[in-house]
Amino acid sequence: MRDPAGAVIGLDFDGTLSPIVPDPAQAVIHPEAPAVLAELGAHVLAVAVVTGRPAATALELGPGLADVEGLVVLGHYGFERWEDGRISAPPPPPGVPRAEAELQLLLGTLDLKGVVIEDKGRAVAVHTRRSPDPEGALAVLREPLAKLAEKHDLVIEPGRMVLELRPPGMDKGHALSLFLAEKAARSVMFVGDDLGDLAAFDAVRASGLPGVTVCSGSAEVTALAERADIVVDGPQGVVALLRELGSAFSRS
Incomplete structure (x- = not known):
């Protein structure tokens, strides 16, 4: 003031x-x-x-x-x-589109309902808000998404019913x-x-x-x-x- x-x-x-x-x-x-x-x-x-x-x-x-x-x-x-x-x-990081491509397959194997992928260009986010069990879906996703992020030199940014893979x-x-x-x-x-x-x-x-x-x-x-x-x-x-x-x- x-x-x-x-x-x-x-x-x-x-x-x-x-x-x-x-x-x-x-x-x-x-x-x-x-x-x-x-x-x-x-x-x-x-x-x-x-x-x-x-x-x-x-x-x-x-x-x-x-x-x-x-x-x-x-x-x-x-x-x-x-x-x-x-x-x-x-320039956009190359790991993001590669991780996003693998995300589609990963979510298919986990059989999670209502989970949505958001393409953010320089990052990719996985939202669970529309899942029947948002917190449970987040818990299931944390470990496999962490491994996916590490594979593509990305980091995980947690948020409100969302896990985001982005560059470090x-x-x-x-x-x-x-x-x-x-x-x-x-x-x-x-x-x-x-x-x-x-x-x-x-x-x-x-x-x-x-x-x-x-x-x-x-x-x-x-x-x-x-x-x-x-x-x-x-x-x-x-x-x-x-x-x-x-x-x-x-x-x-």
Whole structure:
């Protein structure tokens, strides 16, 4: 509050700016979020969406985000960057399509109902939310997916009823740390909801900056709530908190 011009606000997408839904392709940003982020962006140093989604997908599911002045989207945990209408990224890792091809056969042998594969370009995710027993399906999948990831030089990223195979070497914490250094930030807030956001929480602590961690709370994941400075009730609570912050900046 004393120095908004030095503040970086980082946010996850799914479960934070958009509600979790059975089909990830149907996730849509909270309708008020783009306007609230635009208001914040007028006061702070930078606003960044840090997501496991491809940057283009986050923008597609977040109508209005591309119009938020100064917004940066760090997609695929930071491997991709969208800024000023352009996406930059290294070449896609060859292990991902190979693992995805084998996934189809693997799921067939395990005979799991309602398990869905999501092709994310630079990663592949296996969702169990639509399974009759989502937690049981996750338990069955953990070991064979770990072996598949190791075979193709990938790592497993666990989430809310999902296991994702992705390249090593980057996570939300590393992406946030690099962004804070690039911007010479003087304070930071990160808002997330899932296990992949724990690394960003750690980066806030490790930065040495005045920092706030916020959990978009759910009954599915409690690890973040236990670590957060503030817990709000899902995307609606996130938007309310950000709106309050923007209003406070406007009054100061």
